[in-house]
Amino acid sequence: MTLDPAGHIDVRTLRVKVKPNAKTRALQEQPDGTWIAQVQAPPIDGKANEALIALVAETLDVRKAQVSIRSGASGRLKLVQVAD
Numbered sequence: 001m002t003l004d005p006a007g008h009i010d011v012r013t014l015r016v017k018v019k020p021n022a023k024t025r026a027l028q029e030q031p032d033g034t035w036i037a038q039v040q041a042p043p044i045d046g047k048a049n050e051a052l053i054a055l056v057a058e059t060l061d062v063r064k065a066q067v068s069i070r071s072g073a074s075g076r077l078k079l080v081q082v083a084d
Helices: 047-060
Strands: 011-019 026-029 035-038 067-071 077-083
Touching (some): 026 047, 035 047, 047 067, 047 077
Parallel strands (some): 011 035
Antiparallel strands (some): 011 077
């Protein structure tokens, strides 16, 4: 975790569109700055959200504990926070 000069934790927010039940796992940034995440898990009982957190953590090389879904937990469009 890094701190900015004011002593705050450096946090990034990603706007992500999730596609559950995909054949492959992928996280791709779009030209407009949003991201598309393909996860193999179904959107049942939070499994797709767990898969999204794992995918973001793996792709950005951070721990899963540093990734959280800030809004949109029950929809396909989500705001995901990543603490560096």
